[in-house]
Amino acid sequence: MKSNQPTKYSHTSLIIGSFRKHYKYMTNVIRLFHAKGIEVLSPKEAEILNPNDKFVVFDYDPEHLSEKELEDLVLKKMHKCHFVYLVNPGGYIGLSASFEVGYCAAHGIDVYALEPSNELCAKYIKDFVEPEEMVNLAFQIYEQSSN
Numbered sequence: 001m002k003s004n005q006p007t008k009y010s011h012t013s014l015i016i017g018s019f020r021k022h023y024k025y026m027t028n029v030i031r032l033f034h035a036k037g038i039e040v041l042s043p044k045e046a047e048i049l050n051p052n053d054k055f056v057v058f059d060y061d062p063e064h065l066s067e068k069e070l071e072d073l074v075l076k077k078m079h080k081c082h083f084v085y086l087v088n089p090g091g092y093i094g095l096s097a098s099f100e101v102g103y104c105a106a107h108g109i110d111v112y113a114l115e116p117s118n119e120l121c122a123k124y125i126k127d128f129v130e131p132e133e134m135v136n137l138a139f140q141i142y143e144q145s146s147n
Helices: 019-035 067-078 097-108 121-122 131-141
Strands: 013-019 038-040 082-085 111-113
Touching: 013 019, 013 067, 013 097, 019 038, 019 082, 019 131, 038 111, 038 121, 067 097, 067 131, 082 131, 097 121
Parallel strands: 013 038, 013 082, 082 111
Antiparallel strands: none
């Protein structure tokens, strides 16, 4: 896309959760958000190269980067988002997602989640909403900006 063309997205988000357990659900949320005008900066719809490992690597991730460097890229993208959305069916929040919720809390980045959880980090989640409701909420709360 040329830089002088207007984007079809008016809001930005990032989706977190267990990629190994819930990536199919996440891809549905990505598609919904994109269809409704919310760009998902991470993850992209892609193939998981190592589905059995603790830290998931996607086919678009640069091969030369370490897990920490890949996570650093995600953390940087969080600062470009209007909100972060946690996909956590059954309330499950894994270790990486817990870390990311804590990071968001420390940096004043709003996190919304699909379902409540008993995990400590859930106390830092702003609200629990279905993806469709999140779209409506995003357009009510967050002003259009040029992140």
